Amino acid sequence: MALVARAFGARGVFIDGYDESLVNKVRKTVEYWGGSYFEVRLVSDPKGLVRQWRENGGKVIHLTMYGINLPEVENRIREIDNLLIVVGSEKVEGWYYTNADFNVAVSNQPHSEVAALAILLDRLYKGDELNIVFRDAKIRIIPQERGKKVIRTDEQ
Amino acid sequence: MALVARAFGARGVFIDGYDESLVNKVRKTVEYWGGSYFEVRLVSDPKGLVRQWRENGGKVIHLTMYGINLPEVENRIREIDNLLIVVGSEKVEGWYYTNADFNVAVSNQPHSEVAALAILLDRLYKGDELNIVFRDAKIRIIPQERGKKVIRTDEQ
Structure with a gap:
């Protein structure tokens, strides 16, 4: 990861x-x-980190298969400067769902957190990250x- | 994976x-x-599978950080119909490097086979796979x- x-x-x-x-x-x-x-x-204290990140003006994305599918939000989140991406293992506490600015899914299918993070970053950087x-x-x-x-x- | x-x-x-x-x-x-x-x-017999795949007219992509970077080959490989993607764990035998039709890197950086596969499929399907x-x-x-x-x- x-x-x-x-x-x-x-x-x-x-x-x-x-x-x-x-x-x-x-x-x-x-x-x-x-x-x-x-x-x-x-x-x-990861929750403290999320709180502080937002207090400092940053935005928080929580990656979850239950969230809004990436193609629908990618243009909005690409404009954000200070982005913290929260990627959990199997069980993530409800707190993150309510305290993140965006709950984003990379397709609403079960697969892999690593794949989800890769695709999200790929969309944010429009593919330039490969170079x-x-x-x-x-x-x-x-x-x-x-x-x-x-x-x-x-x-x- | x-x-x-x-x-x-x-x-x-x-x-x-x-x-x-x-x-x-x-x-x-x-x-x-x-x-x-x-x-x-x-x-x-994975090598037998690769051989047979090619004998049947299919093409084989081996994903490796040492290969040609995806942005340079994605248009070419998108045209191919019967594609077998070989994804190895840490050590992959040299045989696959010489017997694949393409050795493709998803950036020439160390990261994750799962992420590499996700990005490759994303390029092949031009993002439609998320829907x-x-x-x-x-x-x-x-x-x-x-x-x-x-x-x-x-x-x-």
């Missing part, structure tokens, strides 16, 4: 809980693949028709 | 191995949420601004 957020153009990720190994994995990815602006933070270049990357893929080619950009 | 395939418009999924519980989970989803055309099959209605569904979500609403379509 955090790697999708980074690769698809988010500025950072807040993780509910104390999963230090996850944080380290994401930081490792950032170190090699770039995007040092990308913030990774553990939070112990992000992380200028501070230490390693970079040179796309190939067949096989793998990775270069180190710090060894030149 | 299989649920993303179903929700995003694939006609079925082949699973390498013998994960019967996964098959049952997908079939359960199809039973309630619809899409009885969606095939779920375990395969013991698929499964007419044979037993339950259906009525999208809500807040909260959850699910109806049984067989109790009317």
Whole structure:
């Protein structure tokens, strides 16, 4: 989830809980693949984060298959600057449904939170996220028709 | 992965191995949420499947972060009728790189196979997949601004 957020153009990720190994994995990815602006933070009070985000003028989207289907709201949410996207695991408390600015579904079908986040970010960035270049990357893929080619950009 | 395939418009999924519980989970989803055309099959010889698919005139896309970035090939692959998409876990044998018709990356960044599949299907269907209605569904979500609403379509 955090790697999708980074690769698809988010500025950072807040993780509910104390999963230090996850944080380290994401930081490792950032170190090699770039995007040092990308913030990774553990939070112990996710509801407080949502409240504060809104008090600071930001908007909150809660991704849920029960919400309004993305095609109907994508133009509205694309205009928003400070967007916090809440992605839950299987059970999300009702509090988030009532306290988010938007409850958005990526189709009203059961599938995957990771896929939902990817498609939402894709719509926000209109596909440009697939061409992000992380200028501070230490390693970079040179796309190939067949096989793998990775270069180190710090060894030149 | 299989649920993303179903929700995003694939006609079925082949699973390498013998994960019967996964098959049952997908079939359960199809039973309630619809899409009885969606095939779920375990395969013991995935390379044989790839070979046969191509012999029958179909094309094979292997999703890999090392491949050609999707925006460069999406128009070409959208024209193809019988498409088999190969999605691997962490390590995929070189055989697939040489035997696929296309090695396609969804950005050349590390993230998630599920996200990659979702974005690829989204490009193939130009976003229409978010509005698929499964007419044979037993339950259906009525999208809500807040909260959850699910109806049984067989109790009317």
